[in-house]
Amino acid sequence: MSEIIESVKNLSIGFNSQKGKQISILRNVSTNIKKGETVGIVGESGSGKSTLALAMMGYIKQGLFPLKGECLFKSEDLLKMSSRQLEKIRGRKIAMIPQNAGQALTPNLKIGYQIDEALRLHTDLNKTERDKKISELLNKVRLPSPETMAFRYPHELSGGQQQRVAVAMALAGKPDLLLLDEPTTGLDVTTQAHVLELLRFIAKDTGTSMIYVSHDLGAIAQVSDRIVVMYAGEIVLEGPARKILKEPIHPYTYGLLKSIPKLSLAGLPASMPGSQPQPGSINEGCSFYDRCNLATDHCKKNSPDLEHIKELDTNVRCFNHKELINQNNNLQTSITKKSNNSEAIEVLKLKDVSISYAKQKFFDQLLNKISDQNPTVKDINIDIKKGETIALVGESGSGKSTILKSIAGLLKTKDGQIKFENDRILSSDLKMRNPNDLRAIQLIFQNPDESLNPNHTVEQILSQPLKLYFNLSGEELKKNIIDLLKKVRLGEFYMSRYPRQLSGGEKQRVAVARAFAAKPDIILCDEVTSALDVSVQAAVLNLLQQLKEDLGTTYVFVSHDLAVVRAISDRVAVLYQGRLCEIGPSQNVYKFPSHPYTEVLLGAVLEPDPDIKPKLVAEDIVEEKPPEKGCSFQGRCPRKIGDICNLEVPPWQIGENGNAIRCHINIDELASLQQ
Amino acid sequence: MLLLILKRIGLGLITLFIVSLITFVGVEVLPGDACTTYLEREAYGAALDACIKRLGLDVPAYERYLDWASNVIRGDFGYSLSGEMPINEVLGPRVKNSLVLASVSILIGIPLAIVLGIITALWRDKLPDIMISTITIFSMTIPEFISATLLILIVAIWLGWLPGIVIIPSDATFYELLSNIILPVVAISMIMTAHMARMVRSSVIQVMASDYVQMAILKGVPYWKMVFRHVLPNALLPAINVVALTIAWLLGGVVVTEVVFNYPGLGRLVIESISNRDLPVVQALAIILASIYVGINLIADLMTLMLNPRLKSLQIRK
Numbered sequence: 001m002s003e004i005i006e007s008v009k010n011l012s013i014g015f016n017s018q019k020g021k022q023i024s025i026l027r028n029v030s031t032n033i034k035k036g037e038t039v040g041i042v043g044e045s046g047s048g049k050s051t052l053a054l055a056m057m058g059y060i061k062q063g064l065f066p067l068k069g070e071c072l073f074k075s076e077d078l079l080k081m082s083s084r085q086l087e088k089i090r091g092r093k094i095a096m097i098p099q100n101a102g103q104a105l106t107p108n109l110k111i112g113y114q115i116d117e118a119l120r121l122h123t124d125l126n127k128t129e130r131d132k133k134i135s136e137l138l139n140k141v142r143l144p145s146p147e148t149m150a151f152r153y154p155h156e157l158s159g160g161q162q163q164r165v166a167v168a169m170a171l172a173g174k175p176d177l178l179l180l181d182e183p184t185t186g187l188d189v190t191t192q193a194h195v196l197e198l199l200r201f202i203a204k205d206t207g208t209s210m211i212y213v214s215h216d217l218g219a220i221a222q223v224s225d226r227i228v229v230m231y232a233g234e235i236v237l238e239g240p241a242r243k244i245l246k247e248p249i250h251p252y253t254y255g256l257l258k259s260i261p262k263l264s265l266a267g268l269p270a271s272m273p274g275s276q277p278q279p280g281s282i283n284e285g286c287s288f289y290d291r292c293n294l295a296t297d298h299c300k301k302n303s304p305d306l307e308h309i310k311e312l313d314t315n316v317r318c319f320n321h322k323e324l325i326n327q328n329n330n331l332q333t334s335i336t337k338k339s340n341n342s343e344a345i346e347v348l349k350l351k352d353v354s355i356s357y358a359k360q361k362f363f364d365q366l367l368n369k370i371s372d373q374n375p376t377v378k379d380i381n382i383d384i385k386k387g388e389t390i391a392l393v394g395e396s397g398s399g400k401s402t403i404l405k406s407i408a409g410l411l412k413t414k415d416g417q418i419k420f421e422n423d424r425i426l427s428s429d430l431k432m433r434n435p436n437d438l439r440a441i442q443l444i445f446q447n448p449d450e451s452l453n454p455n456h457t458v459e460q461i462l463s464q465p466l467k468l469y470f471n472l473s474g475e476e477l478k479k480n481i482i483d484l485l486k487k488v489r490l491g492e493f494y495m496s497r498y499p500r501q502l503s504g505g506e507k508q509r510v511a512v513a514r515a516f517a518a519k520p521d522i523i524l525c526d527e528v529t530s531a532l533d534v535s536v537q538a539a540v541l542n543l544l545q546q547l548k549e550d551l552g553t554t555y556v557f558v559s560h561d562l563a564v565v566r567a568i569s570d571r572v573a574v575l576y577q578g579r580l581c582e583i584g585p586s587q588n589v590y591k592f593p594s595h596p597y598t599e600v601l602l603g604a605v606l607e608p609d610p611d612i613k614p615k616l617v618a619e620d621i622v623e624e625k626p627p628e629k630g631c632s633f634q635g636r637c638p639r640k641i642g643d644i645c646n647l648e649v650p651p652w653q654i655g656e657n658g659n660a661i662r663c664h665i666n667i668d669e670l671a672s673l674q675q
Numbered sequence: 676m677l678l679l680i681l682k683r684i685g686l687g688l689i690t691l692f693i694v695s696l697i698t699f700v701g702v703e704v705l706p707g708d709a710c711t712t713y714l715e716r717e718a719y720g721a722a723l724d725a726c727i728k729r730l731g732l733d734v735p736a737y738e739r740y741l742d743w744a745s746n747v748i749r750g751d752f753g754y755s756l757s758g759e760m761p762i763n764e765v766l767g768p769r770v771k772n773s774l775v776l777a778s779v780s781i782l783i784g785i786p787l788a789i790v791l792g793i794i795t796a797l798w799r800d801k802l803p804d805i806m807i808s809t810i811t812i813f814s815m816t817i818p819e820f821i822s823a824t825l826l827i828l829i830v831a832i833w834l835g836w837l838p839g840i841v842i843i844p845s846d847a848t849f850y851e852l853l854s855n856i857i858l859p860v861v862a863i864s865m866i867m868t869a870h871m872a873r874m875v876r877s878s879v880i881q882v883m884a885s886d887y888v889q890m891a892i893l894k895g896v897p898y899w900k901m902v903f904r905h906v907l908p909n910a911l912l913p914a915i916n917v918v919a920l921t922i923a924w925l926l927g928g929v930v931v932t933e934v935v936f937n938y939p940g941l942g943r944l945v946i947e948s949i950s951n952r953d954l955p956v957v958q959a960l961a962i963i964l965a966s967i968y969v970g971i972n973l974i975a976d977l978m979t980l981m982l983n984p985r986l987k988s989l990q991i992r993k
Contacts, residue, residue, distance in 0.1 A: 054893075059892065087897055090892070095893075095894070096893040096894070104887050105887055106909070117896065118895075166890075
């Protein structure tokens, strides 16, 4: 058995509540990190995973303090060290790779200086050796032109490059243990896959142990040897990665895995009821009791201990884990959607829509001159049928949200038309639209924290559209609000609550209810599940699907997550740099042949399965602007055939399975290339 | 970058032009003109005609504006009515005096404010913070005419250490001034330092809570090194504009303090010329004060631009 590097023993961390009670957010956590091993710590927000990771560096956030237990690094307790001693360990023995490198790099210091700082603190190299080392490190993390990179400021790099710089900085002190706190969250799918690939390479190359903290089981599955699952401040399951992902024997992990939408599966993922308990709210019994379908009265009264199961090499905190072993073959199933009987009535048509963010100069405006020849979004033609869910998919900067905004009337189009119901042209200016059109198109935003007024109760939030569009008041208004809450599975007592008193999932339900209050024909969903935990995401997706089946609403669903889109949508439009690449029925877009960009995107999706590795076919370059001529994907295309791609906009080709692809390569040839 | 500076300077000039128009028009639409307000009861007959002739008030307003404006550009503000001397001669010593008062206050106040702000932020909610914060909030809330009067009462009258009011000719030398300005400087610094220290404090606290400071700690950077390299440059950047506004406020004459201490600076000149209805001087002062504000804000903007790498490269890319 290999050497243990760091060992956490019975660690509890908590804070003092306003009532003077001690509330623990980490309870009795014990785990060991072995040399050369990568441990994934997974859990939803609020499970205590980041607190645990930071404590493993001897860092406790302000307001929190250790209640008991220890963090032993090479048999010394980090929690008892002076800051002088910790400075010698941080960066040199244990290094951190932060979640958001864009914010974790000091903005006024050059990249080179920040890496140099780590070298000066933790090595004895002289100036010339350090300079050499800096470009070595930048090279190792595969940053382009390491010589000039050192002289750039953090904001001059793309998100993926910033993350690589953070990795280089962490490697500078040659640490024995690397701590990664959600290192790829917030990056685009293709970039994420590349960064993970790099991390895996580094782990193998340097033999460093890693602790990988994430909410994303897909990313965890790609890097971890062992997985620790946290729930409500406790470890509920711990064991070899493959066992945990393929045969989870804790009901929470089982539910979590089932609630992740998977690329290989059509249909919606199963959702788990309820949400994670707040710290301090569990007094007795199992913390998962409320949400567990295996729970018995015994679980209500007694809290289970972490039990070691020898044959699986797994620790589990559940009384009834044996019952799960037989259920595991069900992991690869999903809820089938009722397919809409396509009435083929088109409710919304986008015709040659272009949108430009470039401000027209004053004089150009006077002369009515069009200044921007290369708008952010160009030539968008989409016909949306009544009752269908059409998804717009692409990485950041693909123009998907921009299109949504101009359908909503928040952004003026530069060219083209938006036609609504019977080919009536809808003005792209909000002020020019009539109230009924405004009612008919509603928007749900990504982050309910920002889209719900924190000073309004749920009742006030929901009454606004009802008053505005239907002039309701008094008893009738109240009845409608209760109906709406019922539709989104919230009880009547939520009416008097404020958004801050709701969980993330509940808030998004209120936002959904607000959109439905207007009895809209079309609902625009802008990354509505991106800010939610996986189990909550599944519940919201199911809710949206249910409402659609009941009310016949049309959704335009924008997301960067291909698996989510696969689960919810009937049709998918793939966008790159504001230009359409591919559009078709979703079951076909996910099959080949597809546009090279779709192929790249699909290849980069991380599945919560250690046996499905992402395929990295294109470089993760970030393009700032769409190319002026030719195909929008020319800069990154792995299948580029030559000058024609640079000069001519590719034609639409329709494949035998009904998806339209914009590419110069013949569609049959694409099919054989992708086999 | 150069284009940007030129653009900013151009905008500043436009601002000044508008200010000059407003003051000119304001003076025009007031009932009466320079002569009637100045001559008061004697404003009739030959005396009025002579005055109108002498000031050239008989020509149309736009011509007078152009004439006045072109003189101003050449640095000639014309004649004061009350003293019947060139305005430049009236202004000269006043500008110098205000400059002395302002620069001494700045040299003492700003470094003090920054140090106090940093101390209160780093020892947040501990004894040093509680003590300094109490004092700064206290001195911020007392209006300057009260604190100035109290200072005179205690230091000049009870203790008799320093003169209570400044009795010096308006063309006094720097050294003569220095002993006289201690009390005004203290009165001004109290408010200015308090405001700026609060600003610096909240800015430092905000940066201390940022991801990159946490990252620097986890990188093993020693505390003071982290404070000086990672925190202060980022925390003090937004303070530059506040400092600029304070300097402009000081140079523009701290009206109340100057009046209380009878200090012969620009601020008191504003009050004097308004009560004397010396409209040409009022006009001249308006232009000068506006130029000070425009100029100093321009410098502050350019400094922020130079020091903030984010803005710098943004501009270059454009």
